[in-house]
Amino acid sequence: MIKINNLSYSFPNKDLYNNISFTLEDDQHCAFIGSSGIGKSTLIDIIMDPERYMFDGTIEIDPNCRIGYVSQFPKLDKTKETTVLEYLGEEFIKLQNEIASICTEMETASDIDPLLEKYQEALDALDAIGGDDFESIINKKLNLANLDYLKNLMVSELSGGEFKLIQVIKEMLNGPNLIIMDEPDVFLDFENLNSLKNLINSHKGMMLVITHNRYLLNHCFNKIIHLENMELQEFDGSYIDYNFTLLQTKIELQELSAADDEEIERNERIIKRLRDRAEVTGETAAGRYLKGKMKFLERLEARRIKTPFVEIKQPYIRLTTNNAVEEKIALKVNNYSSGFDKIILENVNFEIKSNDKVAIIGLNGTGKTTLLKDIYKNNNTSIEIDSDIEVAYLSQNQGEILNESNTVLEEFLDAGFKTYDEVEIYISNYDFEEELLNQKIESLSGGEKNILQLAKISASKANMLLLDEPTSHLDTYSQMALETAIKKYNGAILMVSHDYYSIINCVDYVLLIEDKTIRKMNMKKFKKMIYAKYFDKDYLEIEQKKMDLEMKIAISLRNTDFERAKALSEELEALIKSL
Template identity: 25%
Template sequence: MIQLQDISLHRGTQFLLEDATLTIHSGWKVGLIGANGVGKSSLFKLLLGELHADKGDLYLPGQLRIAHMAQEVSATDRSALEYVLDGDPELRRVQQALAKAEAEHDNHRIAELHAELETLEGYTAESRAYQLLAGLGFSTGDAQRSVKDFSGGWRIRLNLAQALMCRSDLLLLDEPTNHLDLDATIWLEQWLRQYQGSIILISHDRDFLDNVVGHIAHLYNQKLELYKGNYSQFEVLRASKLAQQQAAFEKQQARIHEIEDFVRRFRAKATKAKQAQSRIKELERMEKIAPAHVDSPFNFSFRESDKISHPLMGLREAQCGYSDKVILNNVGLTLQPGARIGLLGPNGAGKSTLIKTLVGDIKLVSGDTQTGEHLKIGYFAQHQLEALDLEASPLLHIKRNSPNASDQEIRDFLGSFGFLGDDALEPVKRFSGGEKARVALALIAWQKPNLLLMDEPTNHLDLEVRHALTLALQTFNGALILVSHDRHLLRNTVDEFLLVADGVVTEFKGDLDDYQRWLTENKRQQQSNEPVVERENRSLSAAEKKEQKRLEAEKRKKLSPLKKQLEKLEQALDKYQSELAEVETALADPAIYEDSRKDELKTLLQQQADLKRNAEETEEQWMEQQEALEMLEAELNG
């Protein structure tokens, strides 16, 4: 159990936590949320011992093994595989000791260390590291590349793999999906659901939080408040609490006015003196309840384009890629106003290549591009944040585009993106990644585009800005093509999907759940067709052969329990769906919404949410068990 008791934490003059209390039990998966800059990462540093509280007590279990994802990685010559294996210090310690014992021909010590290595599952460590790398989007050949050869985003993925490799009781993850695509995000989500220890997760991806955590810790006004449930349930509970708080505040204000009026009228009357004094004391000790309000400064939109074309843009028999390498063949695409398209496909399949081709950053290898007379593209990609003038302010960025616009008009516009007051005049170099992303979004919105091409626009954006972006895209009247690992954004802003895979672009007729199943099947096919890598061609040692036989025996033993578990899950799913149907029938009755039945309605809504969550989790478990069963059967038959 982890406990923070009356913790206060200051960074310079900034108060991050004041008398904050939080208890996290063993095995809990907790989402840590709050606006950017309120102290979430500092709380991680407190748990890691890198910061110390100014006041209060932090209780951690003895011998607690903590794994965390570093935000930076130095350029090292170590291979990606070795770097990931370094995440397990116990394994490295035994390996080094074993090498020393073998050099000294200490047979007794060698036997002891081999036993210890087996306890640590050391014989399968390399295989597990390969699986982590594959899950996070690395190819088999990447494993032997030097860390320094990877870009910054891919190095962060290596840090994540190293953290997952670490043998731990508590896993601290700070924005783990920021540099992942949708495929890797889904894989990570499934991995974390199987993790046996405790997790504290900082994320602004609501679907990711919904599918991983069972509690939410909300850092707000220097306090930590714990909610049971995932992020969607937190939203409902928080809204209800704010509504109750507002009602309590209004009721309290009325009571205060009554007391003050009584005191004024009867203070001088001896017969009422005691009553007046008691009410004065009541007024003094009454806790002032802060008025509930939604204080998000983000409420932006994409301004209407002055003119529009039909169609806006199109590709015909297009080959996309580079002169020496064609990535996409025979692409045919027509974009009409109102088109809302999400791009799906494995990492490296060509989603970004297609968007760069549409925006003109990459020329067609062959084929035709048609552009409407009034086409105006708004393009968002991460490299555009780097292209911002670091010395210029948000206001100056827009002023350069529209010299005739008044400062007040620009200030009002920037205010909807959260740049209030003097923030609009600050140089961009002082901004965080999230603030720079808001500047880029503001520049796009100001230019009145009629075609939005957006490649991972939510990286570095917090939940409030993501919500505002979702609403803005919903009301955008032009065409939209979106690549994102944020499934909530995809579900709520696009109405069709294109699948970019195997060198072609085709219509994907399913939803995101269907895409997740497609991914699983696609990976299975790739693994079955993949040539055996060199490391598997070498002769196995006696210990490795023994381990291989043990694993095969274990697989056979697992078949029967898996089948029984599938039957249980099917029965549970039928039960949840039956109960959910009953609850939804009750909710369809108009009478349930009468004031006199508020409590009954609240209970039914909670039951509905619980049953939906249980049904979804059970279905996920069924799919995972079914997949595991099929893979085991294939391995045993193969």
């Protein structure tokens, strides 16, 4: 259906791909993975509209291939006066109206042959998406996603997570040959993440899905495309098998690469001695030997093992404060309520201490973001923040905190930095290279924007952080770096999160929103609730151990401790078998 051949593409200040190739065929559910900012979304844009881009190589798409697309940032039209059922049925209704209109025309037309052709095309299109049984098909999809309760709601009433799932269902209902989805899991609560998994696994047809979500990766895909350092490799099989194979390959390649480096360094030392000797003595034999050694060194460097997937791109995320305070009540919420047309939170009460790390959890649409924003604005009489507390905020809507028309440099100069060099040194700690300084923020990936928000928050030196979905759009290693930063932070953190591992690895307790109010829950009860309602206990615990082992292997490779990496790999293999 789709074939990419030797594709190369560059921005003015950044090379993205170098002769990458892959194919997508019938019934493949393909996960598209790679570090944040590596060019995954851009590649999808090129596939969707190749005429807009100047690239080398070819893209072959079957002319009969119909592509459905779910955006990374779907726009919810709050003014749309239509129910979810009507919204999902728009294509069916449009085709039915078109058929009715053609039939009306045929009653008075003198030449009905062209109309008969249009009539048949409309019938074929309707048949391709399920025919007259569209309402039953919609109901089945909604039931599969546990969203049947939304059917008669107005689209404008949906939360961001609910709307994203409705977008997935709508694209599936339109019967495309290929569905492309860009991070469809972002902002989904635990229940809706399971719904997305069910929808993906029930779909009969090709899929290409960008995701960093390990739960989806482990449960939904039979092909992996991995983009890293301008190169791409594809793997037919599960993510678990691919990831383990990749780790083993990394160990082998990096060990060989280290041996090559050692041999090259040894020959460089010999050449230096020979060159010094030839210059001093003028011996012809020494000169000939020198030339021979230089030719040998050229051959060594030419065959040097290339390891584009060995180097791990992991930012060093820091969250710092200059104004840590002794333990006290940093935030007090008394009888807080919120809602517009209807009450979503009522009589909410809780306190956060100056060194507490707390997660707010709850289903999509229960008011978590609204509460966090009200705390940040601090103009509600139900909210009291201690006078020694300075607050910084990370928004899931990145444009609220970052001026996306700014360059990265301009954003930090506006934030109080004095010079180009000061900004360059500071953001280099977050894995931003110098060439990105003059890049517009709007052109960055979702993951890069989140890391930029974190860098800006850290620069503020605030001693209380309000983080709304901080792990969204981040790749696995960036998420781990953020977890480390949160644990080391010497202040209070209140974060909205649907990421199970970030919650259990970082926070002291959770605040659960349920039935329009909030109750405090310790970590033991939180885990018990998750195991009972959403995810298998054994899977979650084994996956945590797997991630820990993978990180230890990565650190061992970085330290060229190959024996330890091999031992850890054997431990990881035994763990995978237990799945």
